[in-house]
Each structure stands twice: as structure tokens, then as C-alpha cells.
Amino acid sequence: MKKVRIGLLGCGVVGGGLCELIRRNRGVVADRTGLELEVQRVLVRDPRKERPVERSRVTTDAAAVLEAPDVDIVVEVIGGLEPAREYLARAIEAKKNVVTANKALLAARGAEIFRRAADRRVRIGFEASVCGGIPIIRAISAGLVGNRISALVGIVNGTCNYILTRMSEEKCTFAAALAEAQKRGFAEADPSLDIDGHDAAQKLQILAELAFGAELDHVPFPVEGIRLIEDEDIRAAAELGYVLKHIVVGKDLGDALDLRAHPALLPDVHPLAHVRNEFNSVLLRGDAVDEMIFTGKGAGSLPTASAVLSDIIDVSRNGHDHAEAVWHVPASPGRPVAADLESKYYLRFPIRDVPGVIGLIATALGNRGISISHASATLLPARPGHGNVKIVAHRCAESSLKKAVGEVERLPVLAGRAVVLRIFEEG
Ligand code: HSE
Numbered sequence: 001m002k003k004v005r006i007g008l009l010g011c012g013v014v015g016g017g018l019c020e021l022i023r024r025n026r027g028v029v030a031d032r033t034g035l036e037l038e039v040q041r042v043l044v045r046d047p048r049k050e051r052p053v054e055r056s057r058v059t060t061d062a063a064a065v066l067e068a069p070d071v072d073i074v075v076e077v078i079g080g081l082e083p084a085r086e087y088l089a090r091a092i093e094a095k096k097n098v099v100t101a102n103k104a105l106l107a108a109r110g111a112e113i114f115r116r117a118a119d120r121r122v123r124i125g126f127e128a129s130v131c132g133g134i135p136i137i138r139a140i141s142a143g144l145v146g147n148r149i150s151a152l153v154g155i156v157n158g159t160c161n162y163i164l165t166r167m168s169e170e171k172c173t174f175a176a177a178l179a180e181a182q183k184r185g186f187a188e189a190d191p192s193l194d195i196d197g198h199d200a201a202q203k204l205q206i207l208a209e210l211a212f213g214a215e216l217d218h219v220p221f222p223v224e225g226i227r228l229i230e231d232e233d234i235r236a237a238a239e240l241g242y243v244l245k246h247i248v249v250g251k252d253l254g255d256a257l258d259l260r261a262h263p264a265l266l267p268d269v270h271p272l273a274h275v276r277n278e279f280n281s282v283l284l285r286g287d288a289v290d291e292m293i294f295t296g297k298g299a300g301s302l303p304t305a306s307a308v309l310s311d312i313i314d315v316s317r318n319g320h321d322h323a324e325a326v327w328h329v330p331a332s333p334g335r336p337v338a339a340d341l342e343s344k345y346y347l348r349f350p351i352r353d354v355p356g357v358i359g360l361i362a363t364a365l366g367n368r369g370i371s372i373s374h375a376s377a378t379l380l381p382a383r384p385g386h387g388n389v390k391i392v393a394h395r396c397a398e399s400s401l402k403k404a405v406g407e408v409e410r411l412p413v414l415a416g417r418a419v420v421l422r423i424f425e426e427g
Contacts, residue, residue, distance in 0.1 A: 001030060004316045005040040007071035007096070009062070009087055010078035011051050013185035014101055014128070015042070017301030018075065018308050019052040025309075033313050041065045066090045073312060076100040077128075079189060085109055092120050099311040101128035101304060104193070107202035110209070111217050123318065125311025130203040131156055131280040133303030134296040135310065140210045140284070147286030149211040151251040153424070156203040158278035158299025159187045159194035160226050160246035160263075165276045168234045168244070174226075186278050186299035196225035197246065201261040204248035208259055211284065212252050214335040216259075221337045222398075224262035228419050232378070233348055236390050237265045237421075240346070240374065243273040247424065256338040264424040265346050344373075344423035345393040345401055349408060350416035353379055353387050357413045361389055364411065368404035370396050386415055392423070 006022075008015050022029075022037050030036055042051065042058050043065045051058055065071060066087060074091035076098065078084045084105050091098050098117070100106070106113070106129055117124050127137045131154075140149070155161050159181045166177035178195065181187045186194075193199045201223040205216050226246055237244045242265035251258040266273040271293055275281040280298025285291050297303035351357050358377055365372065374392035393401065405418050 001034055001036045002316070003036045003038060003072075004312065005038050005070055005072045006312065007065035007068060007074045007091075008039055008042045009065060009074065009076045009084070011042050011044050011053070011058075012077070013301045014077040014304045014308065015075075016052055017305030018077070021302060021305045021309055023052070029309070029313065033317065035313060035316055037312065040071050041068060062087055062090070066096070067094050071096065073097045073099065073316060075308060075312065076102055077308065078102070079104065081105055081108060085113075088113060089116065092117050092122055095120055095122055097123045097125075097315045099125040099128075099308055099315060101126070101308055103129040103199070103202040103206060107205045108217065110206070111215050123315045125308075125315045126206070127311045127314075128304050128307035130206050131282060131294070132158065132278075132296070132298040132300060133306045134280060134282070134294050134298065135307065136207070136282055136294050137210065138310075138314075139292075139294060140207065144284075144286050144289060144292075147288045149252070149284055149286050152207060152211055152249075152282055152284040153272065153426075154204070154207070154248050154280065154282035155245055155272055155275050156207075156248050156280050156282065156298060157194055157197075157200040157246055158280060158297070159191065160197075160200065161275065161280070161298070162186055162278045163195070164226065164229070164234070164244055164246065164263075167229075167231055168238075169276075171231065173231075174229070181278070184278070185301050194225075195227055197223045197261045198225075200246060200248050204250055204259060204261050207248075207282070208250040208257060211250060212257060212335065214257065216257075216335075219259075219335075219337060221259035222262060223260070226263050228417065229263060229421075230419075232388060233346070233419055233421065236348070236376075237346065238268075240265070240392065241268050242266060242346075242423065243268055243270075244421070245272060245275075247272065249424075249426075253338055256336045258338045258341060262422060264422045266424050270424070340397050340399045342395045342397050344395050344425060346419075346421045346423055347391040347393060347405065348419040349389045349391075349414060350418075351377070351387055351389050352413050352415050353385050354413055358389055360411055360413060361391070361408050364408045365391070365393065365404045368400050368407070370394075370401060370404045 379387040
């Protein structure tokens with residue numbers, strides 16, 4: 001039996017889940033893999049807190065984990081850029097294999113980290129960085145490695161999906177749904193990363209780098225969150241035959257990539273439309289396999305720990321002497337991101353209830369060539385004299401739409417910022 005001594009950096013939602021999972025399934029893992037897992041050292045910020053490991057294994061000294069001769073593999077589940085980046089660099093320098101769940105760090109500094117790991121001939125497992133328990137990294141980089149992937153669309157943020165599901169099914173408020181997501185351990189330490197779309201964008205970047213073979217650190221693409229969405233939008237979407245979801249889209253257009261993370265109205269029949277709560281789902285298209293869908297819990301303690309554990313086992317089995325097994329850093333430079341693509345749009349304008357308001361908005365949109373397929377107005381019982389005008393616009397370029405919405409927002413009848421959502425009607 002080969003012993004694997006784990007140095008764990010962080011013992012929060014994911015780290016605690018990993019300790020629990022190892023305790024629960026140590027025997028099964030040993031039978032299946034011949035590996036005996038041991039959580040050797042755990043780096044924490046507060047040593048007084050109750051932890052799921054013996055107190056003697058807990059330390060506040062990073063060097064006691066990173067440079068310890070009795071630690072075989074370093075597992076980073078602290079999150080954020082620093083000190084996680086520094087710790088990974090030190091572990092790699094000390095020639096220790098690394099497992100990380102840190103999508104923010106990989107999205108910002110991935111190329112540099114993987115190059116350093118390749119130089120030092122150590123491996124980095126990062127399955128847990130995208131879509132929690134779904135083995136999507138392994139699916140793309142191993143299972144589907146013989147395919148050219150042309151497109152992917154996914155729900156990759158569990159917190160957003162949980163909030164939108166709760167708002168839609170339980171009439172929960174945005175704030176209450178977010179508080180629940182935080183309590184259940186889905187949200188990031190700073191939940192604005194979730195609700196403003198950045199967490200999803202980081203995951204899209206990692207998926208796109210793997211799927212399309214491009215280096216995308218610091219390549220900007222459109223990122224929008226769900227902060228402005230109200231119950232009203234969810235209901236309007238349903239009446240129009242759509243479901244409101246936060247999605248990421250990646251497409252290889254040949255000379256450029258279409259990359260974006262934003263809320264969208266999905267047709268009710270779309271395979272991702274009924275992925276609920278903290279579940280994630282990625283639909284991708286490969287030239288050999290055609291369409292595939294991967295669905296599972298994308299956030300939470302044990303699902304994410306499952307991905308971390310699979311990396312610990314994979315990295316431990318294919319350890320130091322397999323330089324070719326290190327994730328291949330693409331030699332090609334970053335690909336340009338396509339701009340100003342066309343889409344159908346759902347628009348909601350908060351208005352003061354005055355005569356001709358729909359006409360004023362329709363004229364402003366029409367002046368910019370934006371054509372309307374549906375328009376309706378509702379009044380707000382709780383706010384007399386105020387309401388919303390909701391519009392579905394035909395396909396139009398993003399730049400024309402933005403200019404037109406800017407002009408509408410300057411009309412004196414407007415009572416707030418417009419909500420602008422793409423209608424996703426692609427395959
Ligand atoms: N905050 C993330 C989410 C956790 O909600 O999806 C998993 O990366």
C-alpha cells in the first residue's frame with residue numbers, strides 16, 4: 001500500500017469536506033487504488049476553531065506544510081489570489097505535486113503556474129476549480145481529447161443558479177436566496193464574485209483554454225451578473241416561454257472565440273433550462289461525439305471535495321516522473337474574442353406611468369434600428385404611478401442595442417436602470 005500524506009492549505013467548506021470524505025471513504029479508495037490517504041498537516045488561520053482533524057495536525061505556519069518532508073502532496077483550498085499564489089509557488093519549488101480548487105488564481109495566473117510546474121516536473125490537479133463534483137476538466141482534457149470542440153454552453157455558478165431557482169420556484173427574494181446560498185456553503189467568501197458573474201467567467205476561461213487550446217489569461221470578454229434581476233423578469237420570461245439562467249458561452253468561430261458570461265433567457269425546451277438549485281451543467285459539442293451534457297452539483301462541500309479527492313488520487317498515481325502528463329500549456333498565443341455579436345434581447349425599463357411612455361421607448365429603439373416583437377407594460381401596486389415596460393427586440397448588434405438603451409435611459413419618463421438580457425436561441 002502506498003501512503004499519500006496530504007498537506008492541506010485551508011480547512012473551510014471544501015477542506016472540511018475533504019477531511020470528512022477521506023474519513024468516510026478511506027477504505028474504498030485503498031481497495032480501488034492501493035493508496036492509503038492521510039491528512040498529515042492542515043494550515044489554518046484560526047487554530048482555536050474546531051476542525052475535523054486531530055489538533056496536533058493543525059498549524060498556522062505555512063512552511064510546516066509546504067516544506068515538510070513528510071508531506072507528499074499539497075492541496076490548496078484557501079481560494080483567492082494571495083497568499084494562495086505564493087503557497088503554490090513554494091510547493092512547486094519544493095517539488096511537491098499540487099491540487100487546487102482555485103479558479104480565480106488559475107484564471108489570473110494559470111499559464112505562469114503551469115509553466116513553472118512543468119519546469120519543476122510536478123503535476124497540478126485542478127478538477128475542483130470548475131463545476132464542483134462534475135469531472136468536466138478530465139472529460140475535456142482526457143475523455144474527449146480526440147475531439148475538436150466547437151462550442152460549449154454551461155451553467156457553471158451554483159450560487160446564481162440557486163438564487164434564480166429559489167426566486168422562480170419559491171418566490172424567495174434575491175437577498176434571502178443569496179443568504180441561503182451562503183449558509184449552504186455555495187457562495188464565494190466575497191459573494192459579489194458569484195452574483196456579478198466573475199466566478200462563472202473564471203470557470204469559462206479555464207474551460208475555453210482546455211476546449212479551444214488557447215491561452216486566455218488577461219483576455220477580456222463580456223461578463224454580466226444577476227444583481228438587477230427581479231421576480232418580474234423571471235415571471236415575464238416564463239410568460240414568453242423562457243427560463244432565466246446565468247450561463248457561460250464559448251464558441252470557436254475560427255478566427256476568433258465567442259466568450260461570454262451573462263444571464264440569459266433560455267427557451268423552456270433547452271436542455272439547460274431545468275437545471276435547478278446548485279446544480280451545474282455543461283453542454284458541449286465535439287466533432288466526433290457530437291453533443292454531450294454533463295450535469296451535477298457544482299458547489300458545496302462534499303461535491304467539491306469529491307473532485308479534489310479524485311485529483312489527489314490521479315496526481316499520486318501518475319506522480320513525478322511523468323512530465324508529459326503535466327497539463328500541456330498551449331504554444332499558441334491568446335485568440336481574439338469576437339465583438340459585437342447579434343442576439344435577440346429582453347428589455348425591462350422601469351418607468352413613470354405617463355401617457356405615451358411605450359411609444360417614447362419604441363421610437364427611441366426604432367431610431368437605432370431596433371425592431372420590437374413584443375411590448376407590454378405593467379404597473380407596480382406597491383409603488384403608485386410607477387411600472388415597467390417590457391420589450392422583446394429582434395436580433396440586433398450589441399453595440400446598436402447599447403446605444404439605444406442608453407438613449408432610452410435618458411428619457412425623463414425612466415425611473416431606473418434598464419434590465420437588458422440576451423435571449424439564447426442557439427443550439
Ligand atoms: N461559488 C461557486 C459557485 C462555488 O457558486 O458555483 C463553486 O466554484
